Amino acid sequence: MTCMALFMMALLVVSMVLVSSVNARFVVQKSNIRILSPHNLRSSNHVGAMANFGVPNYGGSMVGSIVYPEKGYLGCNPFDGHEPFKSKSHRPTILLLDRGDCYFALKVWNGEQAGSAAVLVADSTNEPLITMDSPEESSHAVGYIEKIGIPSALIEKSFAETLKTALTKGEDVTIKLDWSESMPHPDERVEYELWTNSNDECGSLCDKQMNFIKNFKGHAQILEKGGYTQFTPRYMTWFCPRPFLLSSQCKSQCINRGRYCAPDPEQDFKEGYQGKDVVIENLRQLCVHRVANESNNSWVWWDYVTDFHIRCSMKKKKRYSKECAEEVMKSLDLPIEEIKKCMGNPEADVENDVLKMEQDLQVGRGSRGDITFLPTLVINNVQYRGKLDRTAVLKGICAGFKETTEPSICLSRDLETNECLKRNGGCWQDKQHNITACKDTFRGRVCECPLLNGVQYKGDGYTSCQAVGPGRCTINNGGCWSETRNGKTFSACSESHLTGCQCPHGFRGDGHTCKDVDECKEGLACKCDGCTCKDTWGGYDCKCKGSKLYITNHDTCIERNSSKFGLFLIFLVLAVVMSGGIAGYIFYKYRLRSYMDSEIMAIMSQYMPLDSHQNSRVVHHEAEPLRQG
Structure with missing residues (x-):
């Protein structure tokens, strides 16, 4: 047995130890499925296990018609014709296929190529649903796995039989796929983490991780700076089994005496970089985030990782080193000494607090399963399903906000529905x-x-x-009646009332329509002896015979040179003197002033007519209801 084979077996033993020690589990993420037609099946609600590829419609839903192909129901070969399953109802087509004979992803890819908006795969046995995973990396799968852009799910055999039975009867089977609650949103901030690796020498898998980080960096930093999200990078490590601690394989792949290990980047112990180089850089990137987070600058992690990948690559310039890393940190003005202190001593036979936490967090808790492969994205403690794509991931993160509370970036051109x-x-x-x-x-x-x-x-x-509320009258007059005549405006909207419409004085109606009241005709005004009344729009005019003056508040006429006014003044003064107290003063201040104001206004109206057109939205004094003095 070769050294490489021996070490890989050791890692397998490690994995088995980890799994058996925590009862490792893989949580299946589900979406809701509801039958809309035929009518006799409308009460049926079901679930589908979301695939680990494609683009789940997080936060949204889809209504479509089920189609089950007469031929090729396994979906392992391309379907003939252009959009062969186009729905007669013009709704999106949801293709139903059977499990077996080929990869799940291939079935979905062939369904997408045939014009389907989504694919459901019927399980072959009655068993708990599993997650349809991506096929292992191979030249055949690389051609389509990253191109899948539709959602898919595995459904129970019994549910699939119900759909097929309805289809054989010629019924239009319409269902609603609903992902609106597939991503929890416990509060106003979304917390998410990316389990990744600093190694860039592991083929298409590492390329996919780094392409995502570079493409998503802008979105991530906007969300983080705005306080909408809290992002945490995570790095997976293994430990070396005790019997192999002194082996050259463990020494080259692990730090801190076998406690934290990573596979050899080139899978060749004799050349290139070693696994412990990867572990040390993973630790450095964790500390970059930790130290930056302490200074409220956590988003600089995205800059560091992107720059490190470009400037310190294993593959091209062979600059994957401590020296190159420190050049990048210096260019980003990161505190190098603080980061070194965070990293500790990789050669010491002690636990590393940062890496120990990472190993503990690999074990799933609550709604999240164990972290078993890279990359893995976790949003609000739920493992994200779907490809690691900028737009798809942003949609998953945005689904973590309560509806209508998501930040504006969630309404970018990539996501808005219009x-x-x-x-x-x-x-x-x-x-x-x-x-x-x-x-x-x-x-x-x-x-x-x-x-x-x-x-x-x-x-x-x-x-x-x-x-x-206040200001409502400035917009569409609050939905109330308003009318202008000859430059004079009356409105049924009052800013002193938060709601409702009320016709102003001089008008009657429900506030949405108001009609002028003829106070003269209805005997509501000018009742004084010898008065003549003339109705106006929104009010009225009263005139007295001869040279008498009309007093509006008291509906009376007085002589211009009458001694009534003087006698009244004498009476009031005597009343004030006799009272000698507060009551007399108040009476003088308010009653006398009110009477004098009305008398002066009446005199002025005779010799200097007021321009009643100056005051819009205010009903003139003539329209006020009569009061007895």
């Missing part, structure tokens, strides 16, 4: 003022009454939205 552009998404709209309740999210549109220019609208969002 459903509001067609029929306004079926939501309420005020076309006159370009106000809409339709809001696009990456999950689809929602109908939600808007907050516009500080004015909140309330309603169901579908058929009605009404402005409420």
Whole structure:
């Protein structure tokens, strides 16, 4: 047996020890499936095990018609013709295939090539659902595995038989695939982690990881800087079994006396880099994040890893080293000495706190399964299913926010649905003022009454939205009646009321329509002896006979040179003197002033007519209800 084979067997033993010690488990992530038609099956709700490839529609849903092919129901060969399964109902086609004879991913790829929007694979036996995984790396699979762009799922055999039975009866079987709750959203911040590796000499797997990091860096940093997410990098390590601690294989692949190991990058112990070089760089990248996070600059990890990959590659310039790493840290103004302190001594026969935590976290807890392969993305403690693609991962992260609370980056061109552009998404709209309740999210549109220019609208969002609160009258007059005549405006909207419409004085109606009241005809004004009444829009005018003056508040006429006014003044002064107290003072201050104001206004109206057109939205004094003095 070769040294390499011996060491790989040792690692296998390690894996077996890890698995047996924690009862390793792989959590199957599921999406909901509901039958919409035929009617007799509508109450049926089922689940599908999400595939570990393709693009699950996290946070969204899909309605489509089930098609089961008459030929090639296993889906192991390409289907003939252009879109051979196009739905007659013009709904998306959801292709149903049977399990067996070829890779799950190949079935889905052939279904996508035939124009299907999603693929369901029927299990062959009645058993707990498993995750449809990607095939092992091979030249055959590389041609299509990363190209799959549709969602897929494994469904129970009994559920598949129900669908097939309905199809054989010629019924249109419509289902809804729902991923809206596949990603939990416990709070306003999404926490996610990426289990990765600093090794760039492991073929297409390492290339895929690094391509993702480079492409996703911008999104990740925007989310992190805005406080929307908390990202943590993770690195997988193994430990060397005790019987092999002194072997050259463990010494070259492990640090801290066999406690933390990584496979040889070239799988050749005699040349190139060693596994412990990978472990040390993994540790350095962990400490870069830890130290940067302590200074509230955690997002610099993305810059460091990207720059290190470009400047310190194993494959090209053979610069994968401590010296190159420190050059990168220096260029990013990272505190090198603090990072060294975080890393500790790789040669010491002690536990490393940073790497020990990583090994402990490989074991799944709660809703998350064990970390068994690289790369693995975990979002809100749930393992992400689907390919490691910038847009697909962003959609998964955005699904971790509660609906309508996601940041604007979740509505980038890659994700926005633009459903509001067609029929306004079926939501309420005020076309006159370009106000809409339709809001696009990456999950689809929602109908939600808007907050516009500080004015909140309330309603169901579908058929009605009404402005409420201060300032509502400035927008569409609060939905109330308003009319202008000859430069004079009256409104049924009052900013002193948060809601509702009320016709102003001088008008009657429900607030949405208001009609002028003829105070003269109804005997509501000018009842004084010798008065004449003339109705005006929103008010009235009263005149007295001869040279008498009309007093509005008291509906009375007085002589211009009458001694009544002087006698009244004398009476009031005597009253104040006699009272000699607060009551007299108050009476003087308010009652006398009110009377004098009305008298002065009456005199001025005779000789200097006021311009009643200056005051819009305010009902003039003539329209006030009569009060007895």
